[in-house]
Amino acid sequence: MRQFDGIADVVVLDGRIAAVGRSVGDRVTDAHPTAEIVDCTGLLITPGFIDIxxxxxxxxxxxxxGADEVGVxxxxxxxxxxxxxxxxxFDLARAAVIDHPHTATKVLAFMDPNQLYLATKDFICHKLEIANDLKNLDLDLLAASMDRNADVVIGLKARACHVGDPERSPFLETAQTAAGSKPVMVHLGRFPHTPVITPQALLRTLRGGDIITHAFRGAGGMLDSTGKAIPEFRDAVDRGVVLDIGHSGTDFRFREARRxxxxxxxxxxxxxxxxxxxxxGPVFSFAENMTKMFALGLDVVDVIAMATSNAARAIGKLDEYGSLEVGRAGEVSVSRLRTDGPFPVSDGHEVAVAETAIEPIGCVRSGSWHPARSLPTFATVGKTWGPALDDSDW
Ligand SMILES: [Zn+2]
Incomplete structure (x- = not known):
């Protein structure tokens, strides 16, 4: 709701946004004397942040x-x-995390289209080469799981591995077929152990609404040797392909983002x-990512949209999240917009300085208030990773 910017109360009732406006809180406390009141004087109240x-x-x-560790x-x-x-x-992961009574954060998921896939520290599915084995794909079982878990699986995350032809990824194609109108999230760049299709072929294959995570990493092949976006990248963005930060340890560079x-x-x-x-480090938190966007000169309102309404749209949940309109899910983020900088922030290679920063205070999740834990300070530069790759070294 970018249209509304002012001082107001936000009332959440039965897990839904019930009212937004000046002094509406007073009426609610009269009617609901046990209602929990969070004093947000001087703070920024926004739709709940969504880390996609x-x-x-x-x-x-x-x-x-932990979901709550990086969530509420x-x-x-x-x-x-x-x-x-x-x-x-996936069903086990769902029971153990998504639906677990101790998980307060709303967890949605991009599922991997392979039968067996597991993100591990040593990329085991790539090391064993099952991430690029066609026997690991089963469209019927994939479709059945997507149906069974349609309330939480908002799309698929595909590694664009190939099986000989560097222009085609059966894994990405299967994901797009199974996803239907839901988005497929892909990486730009290489993976250890398993070959992926060329960045040009990947960009040509993406549909409007598909998401490139790590889009600002550099070394993704989307820039030519002079630093200009290649035609396939421009066309993909024109088609509505979504550009996501996906910071990670090595997958975001201020330099590439500026370019x-x-x-x-x-x-x-x-x-x-x-x-x-x-x-x-160097990621630390979602709030730190927001502050990094300020360091790049992006506007506060735009960055909040990236964290809320844009994210809701990207995951196909704009009717549920991304706005404080009455009737929406009762997810609200409360932050302090700090202007007592400067705030140094790091991408792992370069320290950039933001004049404004987001400090999370807490959030309402499905009607319950969760205070934020204290997070590393902006002065903490964090680990420095290996040398930045060249754009041509994708
Ligand atoms: Zn990831």
Whole structure:
């Protein structure tokens, strides 16, 4: 609801937004004397933040962090798991994390289209070469699982591996077929152990609404040797392909982001790809990602849209999330917009300075208030990763 910007109360009742407006809270406390009141004087109240790429199927492999650790405890009521699980393990992941009574965060998921896929620290499915084995695909079982889990599986996350022809990925094609109108999230760039199709072929294959995560990593093949977006990239964006940050440890660079932003390519969504490798830096938190966007000169209102309404649209949930309209899901983020900087932020290579920062205070998730835990400070640069890759070294 970008149209509304002012001082107001937000009332959540029975897990839904019940009223927004000046002094509406007073009427509610009269009618509901036990209602929980959170004093947000001087704070920023927005639709609940949505991180569309995290790894939170903790216990399934060794790559994931806790859903609440990167969700409600960071002021983010809704997170989307980025393909940690394939089809055969998804029901277990759902029971253990998504539906677990101790999980407060709303967890949605991009499922991997393979029967057996598991994100692990050592890329086991790539190392064993089952991520590029056609015997690992079963369209019927995939479709059945997507039907069974249609309330939480909002799309598929495909690795564009090939089986000989570097212009075609049966895994991506299967994902698109099974996804129907739901989005397919892909990476740009290489993976250890298994070959992927060329960036040009990948960009040509993407449909409007499909999502490129790690889109601002550099070394993804979307820029030519002079730093200009290649035609396939421009065409993909014109078709409505979504550009997502997917920061991760090595997959976001201020330098590449500036190059793309200078050419008019802003991120649509600003996910973190939080996992065990990067939660201690350089990613830290979703709020830190927002602050990094400020360091790139992006506007506060635009960045909040990237964190809320754009993210809701990208995952096909704009009717549920991304707005504080009455009747929507009762997910609200409360943050402090800090102007007492400067705030140094790091992509793992370069420290950039933001004059404004987002500090999460907490969030309402389905009607319950969750205070944010204290997060690393902006001055913490975090791990520095290996040398930045060249654009041609995708
Ligand atoms: Zn990821």
């Amino acid at each position: 790429h995290v790894h939170v199927m903790k216990g399934l492999g060794d790559f994931c962090v 405890q960071m002021g983010v009521p809704v997170v989307v798991d980025g393909g940690t699980s394939g089809v055969a393990t 793309l932003i200078d050419q008019g390519y802003l991120p649509d969504t600003i996910s973190t790809d939080l996992n065990v490798f990067n939660i201690g």
